[in-house]
Amino acid sequence: MCNKVVVVHVPDGFLDVPTSLATGALAAGTVALALRKARTELDDRTAPLAGLTAAFVFAGQMINFPVATGTSGHLIGAVLAAVLVGPWTAVLCMTVVLLVQAVLFADGGLTALGTNVTLMALMAVVIGYGVFRGLSALLPRTRTGLLTATGTAAFLSVPAAALAFVVLFEIGGTVDVPLGTVAAAMTGVHLLIGLGEAAITVAVVGAVLAVRPDLVHGAARLRTATPLAGRPAAVMEGAR
Amino acid sequence: MGAAHGGALTARYMPGGTAVHRLEPHVKLVSVLAFALVVVATPVHAPWAPVAYAGYLLAVLTAATVAGVGPGRLLRGLVVEIPFAAFAVLLPFVAGGPQVEVLGLSLSRSGLAAGGGLLAKATLSVLAATVLAATTEPRALLRGLERLRLPQVLVQILMFMIRYADVVGGELHRMRVARESRGFTGGGLRGLRVLGATAGALFVRSYERGERVHLAMLSRGYTGSVPTGPPAPVAPRSWAVALSLPLAAAAVLAAGMLAG
Numbered sequence A: 001m002c003n004k005v006v007v008v009h010v011p012d013g014f015l016d017v018p019t020s021l022a023t024g025a026l027a028a029g030t031v032a033l034a035l036r037k038a039r040t041e042l043d044d045r046t047a048p049l050a051g052l053t054a055a056f057v058f059a060g061q062m063i064n065f066p067v068a069t070g071t072s073g074h075l076i077g078a079v080l081a082a083v084l085v086g087p088w089t090a091v092l093c094m095t096v097v098l099l100v101q102a103v104l105f106a107d108g109g110l111t112a113l114g115t116n117v118t119l120m121a122l123m124a125v126v127i128g129y130g131v132f133r134g135l136s137a138l139l140p141r142t143r144t145g146l147l148t149a150t151g152t153a154a155f156l157s158v159p160a161a162a163l164a165f166v167v168l169f170e171i172g173g174t175v176d177v178p179l180g181t182v183a184a185a186m187t188g189v190h191l192l193i194g195l196g197e198a199a200i201t202v203a204v205v206g207a208v209l210a211v212r213p214d215l216v217h218g219a220a221r222l223r224t225a226t227p228l229a230g231r232p233a234a235v236m237e238g239a240r
Numbered sequence B: 001m002g003a004a005h006g007g008a009l010t011a012r013y014m015p016g017g018t019a020v021h022r023l024e025p026h027v028k029l030v031s032v033l034a035f036a037l038v039v040v041a042t043p044v045h046a047p048w049a050p051v052a053y054a055g056y057l058l059a060v061l062t063a064a065t066v067a068g069v070g071p072g073r074l075l076r077g078l079v080v081e082i083p084f085a086a087f088a089v090l091l092p093f094v095a096g097g098p099q100v101e102v103l104g105l106s107l108s109r110s111g112l113a114a115g116g117g118l119l120a121k122a123t124l125s126v127l128a129a130t131v132l133a134a135t136t137e138p139r140a141l142l143r144g145l146e147r148l149r150l151p152q153v154l155v156q157i158l159m160f161m162i163r164y165a166d167v168v169g170g171e172l173h174r175m176r177v178a179r180e181s182r183g184f185t186g187g188g189l190r191g192l193r194v195l196g197a198t199a200g201a202l203f204v205r206s207y208e209r210g211e212r213v214h215l216a217m218l219s220r221g222y223t224g225s226v227p228t229g230p231p232a233p234v235a236p237r238s239w240a241v242a243l244s245l246p247l248a249a250a251a252v253l254a255a256g257m258l259a260g
Helices: A017-060 A078-085 A087-105 A113-138 A141-173 A179-211 A217-226 A233-237 B025-041 B051-065 B069-095 B109-135 B138-147 B150-180 B188-220 B236-259
Strands: A003-006 A064-068 A071-074 B099-102 B105-109
Touching: A003 B188, A017 A087, A017 A113, A017 A141, A017 B025, A017 B150, A017 B188, A064 B099, A078 A087, A078 A179, A078 A217, A078 B138, A087 A233, A087 B109, A113 A141, A113 A217, A141 A179, A141 A217, A179 B188, A217 B051, A233 B236, B025 B051, B025 B109, B025 B138, B025 B236, B051 B109, B051 B236, B069 B105, B105 B109, B138 B150, B138 B188
Parallel strands: A003 A071
Antiparallel strands: A064 A071, B099 B105
C-alpha cells in the first residue's frame, strides 16, 4: 500500500471566500485569454487536439513514481503539455483536467476550482514555460539543450506551484501559521516530486522528439537549426 | 490501471432512478456549488462551528440516502482528501497563539480549531461532490456545464476529453500488457526510460488520433460547434428539490450566526 502525494489539489474551505473569488476571477480571465490565444497555436483544430491532449495528460497522471519510502507522486504534466502543444493550449488542457477531476472525482473543491486552475494551469505553466523559453534561448540549440531546459522547467514548476499555494494560504488561510514553517515543509516535499516530474517530462519529450519532432511545439527553433540532410551520393548509387 | 482515477471516467457513476438521479445536471451542479459556498463561509473560530458542521453533515447524508449512495461509496470518495488531511493534522503543531496540553503534547488552540475546521469543510464538500458524481453521468454533467454558460470551446474540449479518455486509457493499458508480456517488470530508474518511451508513444498516438478525428469531423460538416437541441425547460419542482440541500445548510448557518 503506498500513499499518494497528489500535488496541490486544494479542497473546499482551505482558503476564505474573498481569496477563492479572487483566484476564480484570475483563472476565468486567464482561460478566456487562453481560449483566444490557443487558436494561434492550433487554429480550428483547437477543440479535438486540446481534448485529446487533455485525455493524454489525464492518462499520464496515472503513471506513478516513488518519492520517498512508501510514498508515490504522479505527474502533473503542466510543463509537458506546454512544451508539446504550446503554453496557451496547455492552460486549456490543464483547466479541463482539473475541471473533470473536481466534477467527476470530487478531487479538488468546486469553490476552490479557481484556486486550483491558478496554481496548476496558470502558475505551473507560466513559470515552467517561462523557465523553458529563457533557458532554451541561453543553451545551445541541440536536443540536449532542449531537454535540459525542459527538465529544469518541469522541476521548478512543481515547487513554484507549491509556493504559490503557501502565499495564497498566507493571504486567505484562516490560521496564523508561521509562513516559513509551511513554506519549508511544502517546498521540501515538492522538490522531491519535482525531480520525478522532471525525469518523466524529459523522458516523454525525448521520446516524442525522437519519432515526431514536428509535434514538439517547444522544438520549433530546433527544427530551423537542423535542415534536412541530403541523401549521400553513394546511397543514391546503391538504390539504382 | 491506476486506482486513483479509475480506468474509466464513469467509474464513480452509479446508475439508478432515484429523485436525485432524475434532477437536471445543471440544477445539481448549482446545488452542490451553493452547498460548498455555505460550508466555506462558516467561520472556523466561532464556538458554534462544530454544531454547524454536524448540521451540514446531516443534510448531506440525507441527500446521499435519498440518492441511494451507500456509506462505502462515500468513504471511497473521501480518499482524495488524504494529502490535505495530512496538512490539516500538522496545523495544531505549527500554528501560533495560545497553547493547550493534549495527551502531553503542546498544541495551538487556534491551530486545533482551524485544522479541525479545514478537515470538516473539505470532508463535507467532498461528500456532496461524491453524491453529484455518483448520480450524474459524465456526459450529462457536460450538458449541465454547457447550460451554465461555460464557453463553447471549453465545452468541446471537455467533450473530446470525456469521449477519448477511455480510448487513450485503453491504449495505455494495452501498451502495459504488451510490455509485461515481453518481460518488463518496471520500477526504479531503469524502468523510467521504458515508461518515458511509452508515454511518448501514447502522446504521438493521441495527437495523431486527434488529427484524424478532426478531419473526419470536417468531412461530416463540422463548422466549429457541435449542434445541440434547444434546452429542455426545468420544472420549478426540480429547483426546489435540488436547492433544499444548500437551503438547509444556509438555515443552519443563519441559526448559528443568530445564536452565536
